Amino acid sequence: MTPMKKIKGFFSHISIDCLAACLYFLCMPYTIVTTSFGSLLKVITFPVTALLLVKLFLGNTKPLRFNSVHLVYSLYIIISFCGLLMLRTPESITCIKDMMLSYVVIMLVTMRTYNKYEKELIDSTWIAVGVICIWLCLTSNNVLNEFENRTVIYIFGFTEDPNQFCAYYIMPVMVAMKRIVEKRKTLPLYIIMLVLILYAILKTGSRGGLLGVLIGMFCFIIFGTKSIKAKLGITVTAIIAGILVAVVIFPILPEDIQTRFTVEDVAKSGGSGRTEIWEYLIEYTGETPGRMIHGSGMLSTYPIMEANKNAGNAFDHGRVAHNQFVQVFTDQGLIGLLGFAALIMVCIFRNIKKEPYITASFVSVISFAMSLTMYIFKPYLNIIMMCAMNFIDEDDEVLNEDKVYDDKKENKKIAE
DSSP: HHHHHHHHHHHTTTTHHHHHHHHHTTTTGGGTETTEEEEHHHHHHHHHHHHHHIIIIIOOOSOOOHHHHHHHHHHHHHHHGGGGTTTHHHHHHHHHHHHHHHHHHHHHSSSSSEEEEHHHHHHHHHHHHHOOOOHHHOOOOHHHHHHHHBOEEEEEEEOOOHHHHHTTHOOOOOOOHHHHHOTTTTTTHHHHHHHHHHHHHHHTOHHHHHHHHHHHHHHHHHHSSSSSSHHHHHHHHHHHHHIIIIIIGGGGHHHHHHTTTSSHHHHHHTTTHOOOOOHHHHHHHHTTTTHHHSSSTTTTTHHHHHHTTTTTGGGSSOOOSSSSHHHHHHHHHHHHHHHHHHHHHHHEEEEEEEETHHHHHHHHHHHHTTTTOOOOOHHHHHHHHHOOEEOOOOOHHHHHHHHHHHHHHHHHHOOO
16 A cells, blocks of 8 residues: 555545644644734634534534533533632633633534544644644743743743743653654654653753653653553663763753753742742631632632732732632632542543543643643643543444444334
8 A cells, every 4th residue: 555545545544623722732832822812722722622622513424422511610610610709810710711712612512422533633633733843942042031041931932931841741741652652663763752742851951950850751651551561661762762862962051051941940949929929828728717618719829819919929920829728718718629630530540541641641631730820821721622532442433333324223223
């Protein structure tokens, strides 16, 4: 069979629903790019949503499936929406609008079923996202300032936060590790890709980004490989990649970036002032039973920190908690925190056996939650989308085809 026939045969199994989802994933790095209609990703989101809605009501031929992630995430969205009853500011209203839009996209994409060919295309899309992000980082010659040589990522003239940018690598890393375990023919390319991603993360100077990706890689080694031989193989691959980074790449980084990754510098920085913010917000929320139970409203950290902007240098750097757990506790109290914890549990355990690379991805992005606020953080939302995906096994496809065939035979008998 010629390559063109193979490609044509492959795409004959791909639905337009899958292509729309892949386009959405592929545009994730361009979230920061702003147009007159909003972010570039949001501009893509509207036609993707419209297409999926049309397919749902007029052209859907696939069975719809709802799962535990859909249920728990729906409940959490309701809890978040109720936060507007306590606080309605331009920031909180915008946040809820964006959460609702993302929720609609997540539901439209994930309540469909995807076959093995579509799953392969989705995974390949994530590899493409990784390649795009490597190129964006390694071709950037911009640094933070004259005193810090951390690489600054510019996408069409818009600056991306280094910590957030590193989260774009999560799914590409996990898909690459999955394909290494599967011993694909392109295995050496995936090893090179992992090394380049680690180099790109080091260039940004993001300690949280490096730790988050490494946690995900470790999680994949634990859950993503069943045999001892496979665990040893992927561990050796990770060690080789780590040695290459430590021996070849790390020494060529600017001295100030190397210093950022030392234990002494991490301890001295105190999380870049984040711990001061966390302590204050936790104490503030714990002052009254009402705040502890239901919080102060969505993005209540904006007015809270604005009122205390003279309390310390940490409060001059944004108006969010820089920690999703603290953010949820402040905004939604224990009710919201329990809902968020339930969402974490279902996203981890739904895929831990069949799709461990997705579980590892979610664990990785949750580790980013220790330094980021993530209500509408696209890598977080897209990985939730992956956790909610319905992938059909080959056996399920055969059973469905047999059922359709049996139904046709039964209808024919009745007609006769």
